[in-house]
Amino acid sequence: MDSELPELHSQSAADEMTARTASHFTTILLGLAVLTPWLFFVASVMSGSLLWLAALNLIGTHVGLLVMLRGYRNDSRALKRWGAATHAATLLLFFVAAAILQ
Secondary structure, three states: OOOOOOOOOOOOHHHHHHHHHHHHHHHHHHHHHHHHHHHHEEEHHHOOOOHHHHHHHHHHHHHHHHHHHHHHHOOOHHHHHHHHHHHHHHHHHHHHHHHHHH
């Protein structure tokens, strides 16, 4: 008897395209999340002002990204949320503090 079982994890072409689009969107967002603090750091070094604040922003945002990466590796939704929240809160606090101190 030669019976074939259907694939359980087969995806349609639309599902594959959606997954690929979501993957590209996530890559772009993570790229911006890494580049934005570095751009602020370079801008503060070149202008000579608020260097300490930009350095704290760089450290805080990268800690958030590392926690989020650990969440992806451990498949922990809570770590992903904490990492994203830490990154966003640090970036927001930087904007607020920079606006106040300017």
